[in-house]
Amino acid sequence: MSTKKKPQVTPTPERRRELLATAAEVFAAQGYNATTVRRVADEAGMLAGSLYYHFDSKESMLDEILSTFLDELWQGYDEVLAAGLGPRETIEALVTESFREIDRHRPAVAIYQKESKHLATQPRFAYLADSQTKFEKAWLGTLERGVTEGAFRDDLDIRLTYRFVRDTVWVAASWYRPGGHHSPEEIARQYLSMVLDGIALRT
Amino acid sequence: MSTKKKPQVTPTPERRRELLATAAEVFAAQGYNATTVRRVADEAGMLAGSLYYHFDSKESMLDEILSTFLDELWQGYDEVLAAGLGPRETIEALVTESFREIDRHRPAVAIYQKESKHLATQPRFAYLADSQTKFEKAWLGTLERGVTEGAFRDDLDIRLTYRFVRDTVWVAASWYRPGGHHSPEEIARQYLSMVLDGIALRT
């Protein structure tokens, strides 16, 4: 069932984004491999072959979805990292920025979560592995700085802490729905409160 | 490349477990849909058709992998929940038990993480949805009890807290490797320390 009301007069680049948005939605819901090109086309209100007027292949759709997401993500991250904040403030800003990206690119984030691990081995998606390396450097570095500067506890395995913080943020994409009760900023605030101060009541 | 040294004299039920173990390993690494039956058979040192002597279908392998995992999981959970512990102690026991299950059934947990969401809609895998409901009831109930009894903070969205705790535990299956530096119990201890008390240094 596709809802198609527009008088099929949509300029080229916008149509691309529309199609990529629906493709991302289906990929995120069903999984990339489990999603057929025919399913995506059906959701877009056209036939499978017609997609190939806009895109080279199914893989190139996935590529474009993930790369545009990562581009925008790093645009925000780099801004935060260049601001010269303290460790705690950097973590807070990164987490907040992350939830904003989840809000904007929820399907892309969900796809990234599920597929990036075995996609990163393919040469075409090598930038996924690059991004992950950069990601680890930024977060782990900030955490280490926080430990030496006395902002964070020093009795924890720092790599465990890194994975803990990283995962808690990004898995949110699996249940987050835009337009829910909480804004991305509010969710970030509560997440940070839990990660930094814990959920136990202080006595 | 399959390593096969045994003189193909293995009793039936054990052979089943062997095959399911390798299938789970491949499913977890490549994704269920992206994994072909031929790939699993190859990893097991036999041809694709030969798998159908042991199993009805590819889907029934997945079914058996997930259901046996969930059976064992709930065996441990029910034991904890029946012990009549306080909220905090219950959470601690559940987390510890969870990491033990990850240690035992890492591939199954990884598969469950990736596929359960869209599998739960299929009638055959309805038990996945049931398990998730039961899961939420146990964890959320314990957290609520902890809030009213003064063990946990009351200024947080309880459902957000639930998802936070739940996710932080289970995503560990994506990076955990048995035989690593930390035992499941040690990982559980540090995770609990972070979740309960936070990563910030108390001043």
Add this chain to the structure above:
DNA sequence: TAACCTACCAAACACTTGTTAGGGAACGGT
């Protein structure tokens, strides 16, 4: 030795998959 069972192979089947080639309707510019 004969009958039998287990665990696999060899070869094919029906179907789905991503993808392509040619064609045509709608529309704007000239």
Add this chain to the structure above:
DNA sequence: ACCGTTCCCTAACAAGTGTTTGGTAGGTTA
């Protein structure tokens, strides 16, 4: 009225998919 562009359809293809069928080596039992 003509041309060109945009965007989609029709119809097919080749490769890969899960699965089935018949057969058989090797061990166990009688």
